[in-house]
Amino acid sequence: MALRAILISAVAATALTACTDSDFFREAGSQVDEGGFGNATMNNTLVMNGTLDPTVALGNRFATEVQTTITFAFNSSTLTEESKAVLRQQAGWIRQFPEVRFRVYGHTDLVGSAAYNQALGMRRAQAAVAYLVSQGIGSARLEAVVSYGKTRPVIQTPGPEQRNRRTVTEVVGFMKNHPMVLNGKYAEIIMREYVESATRPHPENTQVVTEVQPSN
Numbered sequence: 001m002a003l004r005a006i007l008i009s010a011v012a013a014t015a016l017t018a019c020t021d022s023d024f025f026r027e028a029g030s031q032v033d034e035g036g037f038g039n040a041t042m043n044n045t046l047v048m049n050g051t052l053d054p055t056v057a058l059g060n061r062f063a064t065e066v067q068t069t070i071t072f073a074f075n076s077s078t079l080t081e082e083s084k085a086v087l088r089q090q091a092g093w094i095r096q097f098p099e100v101r102f103r104v105y106g107h108t109d110l111v112g113s114a115a116y117n118q119a120l121g122m123r124r125a126q127a128a129v130a131y132l133v134s135q136g137i138g139s140a141r142l143e144a145v146v147s148y149g150k151t152r153p154v155i156q157t158p159g160p161e162q163r164n165r166r167t168v169t170e171v172v173g174f175m176k177n178h179p180m181v182l183n184g185k186y187a188e189i190i191m192r193e194y195v196e197s198a199t200r201p202h203p204e205n206t207q208v209v210t211e212v213q214p215s216n
Helices: 002-018 039-048 054-065 081-094 114-134 184-199
Strands: 069-071 100-107 147-149 166-174
Touching: 054 166, 069 081, 081 114, 100 114, 114 147, 114 166
Parallel strands: 100 147
Antiparallel strands: 069 166, 100 166
């Protein structure tokens, strides 16, 4: 019995030693917070009060959750199997947001004339857009009319460089007049109706009074 008491005391002492003062005063669950707890609520608040542009917020999310860049062989606009796999991943993400528009930027390395590379960058952007369309993305939501040619290299080198031969897909805005995009006035109406619906008595919440007949 005495040995058992000693063991229990030792275990309790060990447990207390493992807990520091800071652990004791922390809120429950703080140990599993990886640093992003509450970000979704914070982002929603920033978007609603106009501090954060929703296009920027979606663009950051897109760049975080999928690979936005594909690369090409030298002097080619042909998609590789690896590039197609990345574009399928992009298409899967884009399908979640039917009201959002995207733009594909075409780039080249620094080999060749500016005019040739401008056209080559455009062909690469168009190839990426065509593949996204083949994956069920509406062409009205995709834009491939902008090409930076060789003016924005990732690696500053005059020679061939695959990382410069690329397309980059980005969020650029929302579809005009899309039914899922609310203008400010309509959003105000919805908010007002939402608040009013919380104060109106529900039609099914009626009290029925029946007369109870005295028993003989």
